[in-house]
Amino acid sequence: MTTDIDELKSIASQVRRDIVRMVHGCQSGHPGGSLGCTDYLVALYFSAMNHDSEFNMDGIGEDLFFLSNGHISPVFYSVLAHAGYFDKAELATFRKLGTRLQGHPTTHEHLPGVRIASGSLGQGLSVAIGAAQAKKLNKDASLVFTLHGDGELQEGQIWEAAMYAPHNKIDNLIAAVDVNGQQIDGSTKNVLSLGDLHAKWTAFGWDVLETQGNNMEFLLSTLAEAKSRTGQGKPIVILLHTEMGYGVDFMMGSHKWHGVAPNDAQLAQALGQLEETLGDY
Template structure:
């Protein structure tokens, strides 16, 4: 059942609480990028994407999503649980021995909602293209969504895949770049600048949309719906989504230092105090 904007905003806050508690509990994980992508995941699974439950790995007749930057698994796991893919209580097993919720998503754990093992950056676009082409061969009009980090675009495989998708007119694909300007070693511009990414994607033959307010839920829903309207026209669609790493927690924003660092007890308490929600409950 489709949720209202108010319900989705409350869910987004709850997902942020889940992310922080999951990472804190095991003193490991990647909270920064996860927090920055909450609106994207909330919009995709709560409003935009067509999928069915219970989960089917084959997923015929439904949209697929592939997370390429697998280190932001906390936001993915929380979103899946909060949307009924598996029990919310299982979030408490994140990164623990014998858990299905590994630090990077894996398929051999048979966790509902996971269709690709991701951890080695740069591979998700190639997988998404393959699935999109398979859907065309099957006469399946559903869409394929992928998500990538901006630092991930420093991987050469991404650019091979970008070229291939345009050349083969893979127009049932919507690929979003989480453009927060930061990666594990610092600002993306300092590590290896992407230059004019919009112009580069267009030069590669993609339809390109850009949203400056990637942490505004309504804006994210709107750009995703706009992207859907651009499919089927002979070009793959890219969304450059500007987000803030650590969004929602004041001391995590504006820095790359929380890319892969867990908060301590006092920091968790401070962060959760900024993310109060009444409509959902902690696991």
């Protein structure tokens, strides 16, 4: 665990290299959102969250993380590997026959670090609330973290969970939303406008924070602030303003890279923009 900004940025650069190589290797997957959420997951797993790479599904005495927008599995797998959950060489098997690294995370593959099968959008917040309630009942002071896409907020189950958590004072929960304004069919504004997310979450009774999701300094500060606000009767949500495809210039800001793999030339171009810092798998 570290608060060294340069070290965290170094890890993030390697994770981004892993993402584009993994998706290229099987010519399938979701690079855009994975690249955009890299900084948040690196900040979470290498600085903010108390977790154990000797994975135990019960998670007693440690913070838990639930990835709700499971299609960004490339970033999740890379971060887990670099955090010591499994050998990073296994990243080369992403989306291939017989792999534990399915396109969407699954529990029956028994991959360390994966607590729920995700990819059917809208479900992760409900699961996390249940886990957070269990921790409170068990007198476990640890926290529960989640990550969601902004397009995922178009799912009704999110808002059922959003009502339930404040009503039951689930104040050991820190949810995050990747607000990149893009989804598979276009911009969220054009597909189904989300309106004022800060006002919406506030109206539902949540403690709302906003930050630049591709700025490591801001992320560490915001996560520290979020943790300081736990235990005060309200669940917390962080609106992460990110850019889809962040770190690879031709992928940035476009929904077209939501679920498209780079070809050989595009891979070389992307890798030329991302420093190899921890060694490629």
